[in-house]
Amino acid sequence: MQTLEAEIKELIISTMALEDTTPDDIDSAAPLFNEGLGLDSIDALELGLALHKRYGLTLSADSEATRRHFSSVQALCAFVAANRHQPQSSLPVGQLA
C-alpha cells in the first residue's frame, strides 16, 4: 500500500486535474495555495469536497482552522490521519459521478 502522503498528492492531482504533474513533483512541505502549487479559492472548495467523498471527513466551520489544514500536503495528511472515517471509494475522486 502506498503512504497517505502519496495518496493525498494523487488526490490533489486528480481533483485539480493538474497536468504534467506527478506526486514526486509536489513538495510535501510547500504551500498548496497561491505560491507553491498555485491552487486558488475554487480549488479549496473542490479539495474540501474531495476529502468529504474520499475520507468522509468534515472540515470545521472555522475558516482559520481549515486554512491551516490546507497549508501543505503534510498538514493535510495530519488532518486526514486524525479525522478520517471509512474510505467511501477507491476510485479517483474526479471520476465519480
Next chain:
Amino acid sequence: MAERPLLASLLTQVDGDEDRVVAYADSGPVTLPSFRHQVQCWQAALVATPGSRVALYHEDSLTFAAALFGAWHAGKQVLLPADALPNSLERAAGQVDCFIGDLPGAVPINFQAAPAALRRLSALDPKLTSLVLFTSGSSGEPVAISKALPQLQSELSALELCFGERLSETVIFGSVSHQHLYGLLFRILWPLAYRRPFYARRLCTPEQIAALPGTAPAVLVASPAQLKRLPKSLDWQAVRSRMRVVFSSGGPLPAAANDAVEQLWRCPPIEIFGSTETGGIASRQGADNPWSALPGVQWRIVDELLAVRSAHLPNAEWQSTTDRAEAVGAGFQLRGRSDRIAKIEETRVSLSAIEQALLASGLVEAAKVTVLNEQRAMIAAVAVPTAAGLAALSAIGKRLFCQRLRATLADRIDPIALPRRWRFVDTLPIDAQAKTTEAMLAALFKPRLPAIHWLVRDADSAALEFSVCAELACFDGHFPALPVLPGVALIDWTIHWGGEVFALPGHFVRIEALKFQRLVRPGAQLHLQMSWKAATATLGFCYTSTLGTHASGRLWFAAAAQ
C-alpha cells in the same frame, strides 16, 4: 414606480422602531442606535480628512456598511476595490485621497467618541451621494462604474417589489463579497433599506453555511461557485428547516447544482442576471428556464445583443450589453458573450489581456487562450515559444516552464485566470480563412491519458485503476457512431504508466502474447496489473474490468545503445 428615499434617510428618519437589530456581528446583535453611532464616528474622522474620494475595503459587512454611510455622510465619494490585492490597491491609490477600512495606511477611527461630540446626521443628498465599483473590461483594464444613490435605490425597489414578500422575518446571510455590486445590494443595502437584519460575517465554506448561526428563517446570497460544490454528506438539517430563499448570481447555475440545492436544502434557488454596468436585469427559477425582466427593466434584442433600459442606469437611454440573447416566450435566453471576456467561476476575465501578458513575457511569440469547461472552468493556453522560450523549455522541462510563465503573469492577471493547461506548438493552428478557431484550440486539449488511481507501486509489480472518459483524444474518429478505445492506446498507456513506476531501460522494441479480448467503451472502469522483470527487461500487463479481461501481453524493452 415611486421611489421612497430609503437609503438617503436611513439614519435620520425616526420611525418608532429605533431599537431594531440592523445586523448580527461576531459580538452579537447590533441595534440601529449603535449602528448610527458607528456611522457618526466614521463621519467625524472623515470630515476631518482632505479630498473628496476615499477607497473602502473591509471583510466585515457591518463595519463596511458603517464606513460606507459614514463616508457618504462626510460628503465623500466611495470607491470599492474588488479585492485587497496589491494591484487593485495601487490602482485605487491613484484615484482617491485616502484609504479607509481594513487597508494599509487607512484613516484611524475613534469608536469611543462621546455621542455629544458627534454631529447629528442629516439626510443624504441623492444627487451628491455615489460610489464607484470596478469590473474588468475586454482589454483587461478594470473599468470604473459610478453608481449614484437613486440608481441604487431603484435597484432595491425592484428587488423588494419582486421578492420582498418572501423575505419577511428573515436574516440575510451571504457567501459572496460585498465589494461587488451583487453582494453590496443583496447583503447590505437591501436589508438596511427594508429593515431586515443581515449577518456581518461572510460564510465562505459549505461547513460555515451548514452551521448557520442563530435560529431565524434565513436568506442566502450565494454564487454558483459555492452552490456547485455542496458536499451531500454534511448535516444540512438546520439549513433545511430555516432556508427561505437562496439567491445565486455571477454566472449561470448548472441544472445539476440547481437540483442539488433544491434537494439538500429544500429551497429552489433564484438566479439573478445582471452586471456591474447595468445593475440587475432579470431573474429565473429553474436552470434552463428563460429569464424574465425585473420590475422596471425594459429589454430588447438588437443585432443578437441584449439591450436594456431602466432606472438603474445613469440615464434613460437604451444600453447595449455584450451578451448575445434570444427572445423565448415573454423572456429571453442567453447565448454567450460577443466580446473576448470569459467568466471563470463568476470572475470576469479578459482573454486578450492574458494573451498580451504572455507576449510581454518574451518567452512566447504568439499565443491564444481559450476556456476549457472540465470539473471547473479554466484557462488553457496555446503558445509558440521564442528562441529564448524554447531554450528555457528544453533546459527546465514543461512543468517548470509553465510555472515560470504563470509567475510572469501573476502580477497582472487574477489567480483564477492563470492558464492551467499549456500546449507549445511551432505555429498556431489556422483554418482556410487563416483564423484560429475555438474548436481548433479545444482539440489540442483533449486528454490523452485517463486520470488514474494507483493501488500498488512496488519494485516489480504495480496496479492501478481508472475510468475511461468519453473525452479522451483517442476516441476521435474511432468510431463516430460507436466509440471504441483503439487497442494501441492501451499499449501506449502501459508504457507511460510503467515508466512512472519501474526503471524501464531505453526504448520499447516488441510485444509478445498480445491479446485484445474485449472492447473498451467510454465509461468503462478498468484495472491494470503490471509486472516488471528487470532481468529480461519485460513488462507484463493485463487490463480487466467486472466484464473480464480486456487486453493482455508482454512488452520488451532494450537499452538505447543497442
